[in-house]
Amino acid sequence: MPATLTELNVYPLKGGGGTPLTSAELTATGLRHDREFMLATPEGRFMSQRDHAGMARIRPSYDGEVLTARAPGVPPLVHRPTGDGEVLDVTVHRDDCQGVDQGDTAAAWFSALLGTDCRLVRFTGRRETSRGDGEVMFADAYPLLVISAESLADLNGRLDEPLPMNRFRPTLVVEGLGAYGEDSVRLMRIGETVIELVRSCGRCVVTTTDQETGERGREPLRTLASYRTIDHGIRFGQNGVPRTPGKLTLGDPVDVLESK
Structure with missing residues (x-):
């Protein structure tokens, strides 16, 4: 059976929920608007579900003009991004980068929701990928994460309770490569685009976070560790870099x- 693209997900806010799409523009930095916004601590450190599991319940959407953030039990934030705010020095893991502060109203909404002081920033400048000579905004290290649907099916066959794909927060899901077939791909063409898969994705505690409730458990890391420990890390999915942009x-x- 020919392989096909079965899911497209964009994450306008780093650490927030994903927005499923039927079509998207692939740019040099990934799907358009992916991780264009980020929450930062007063010290400028990025915030994510690793330390703030409640971010899983935030549902952001961005159409290029208005950022809307929804969360249970509170009125939505409707924010028109500004390019005139203070440019803040921020960090994503060990990378130094910059973001334009989005003002006190947005900061107050997210701070109240998460119970900690933070600022909403919008990416500015240029940031290079860890490998593969690509560009990325506020994503951890790469603009794309590709997972095969059969990989999840294989994992779910080993679990007592199956998990949805959103635990792994992919941007692209493909079907027809077979379980872990993405591991053996270096270059793939999807529609009019070409993507290079440059490194397997190391998995962390975010995969144990229910993306609807923010609650944490032990799976899937416990099971993945038993058969997907590679190069001293638990691996699931492949990080990618766009080589030919397009729809x-x-x-x-x-x-x-x-x-490969």
């Missing part, structure tokens, strides 16, 4: 151009 649409054919 992506659900149902697009996926062609393997080069294997």
Whole structure:
């Protein structure tokens, strides 16, 4: 069976929930608007579900003009991004980068929701990927995460209770490569785009966080560790870098151009 693209997800706010799409524009930094916004501590450190599991319950959407953030039990934040705010020095893991502060109203909304002081910033400048000579905004290290649907099916066959794909927060899900088939792909064409898969994705405590409730458990890390520990890390999915930008649409054919 030919491989196809079955899911497209964009994450306008780093650490927030994903927005499923039927089509998207792939740019040099990933899907348009992916991780364009981030919450930062007063010291400028990025915030994510690793330390703030409640971020899983935030549902952001961004159409290029208005950022809307929704969360249970509170009125939504409707924010028109500004490019005139103070440029703040911020960090994503060990990377130094910059973001434009989005003002006190947005900061107050997120601070009250999460119970800690923070600022909403919008990416500015340029940031390079850890490997692969690509560009990225506020994502951890790479602009794309590709997972095969069969990989999740294989994992779920080992679990007492199956988990949804959103535990792994992919941008692209493909079907037809087989379980862990993404591991052996170097270059793939999806629709009119070309993507290079440059490094397997190390998994962390975020995968144990229910993306609807923010509650944490032990799976899937416990099970993944038993058979997907590679190079001293638990690996699931492949990080990718766009090589040819263009439009992506659900149902697009996926062609393997080069294997590892």
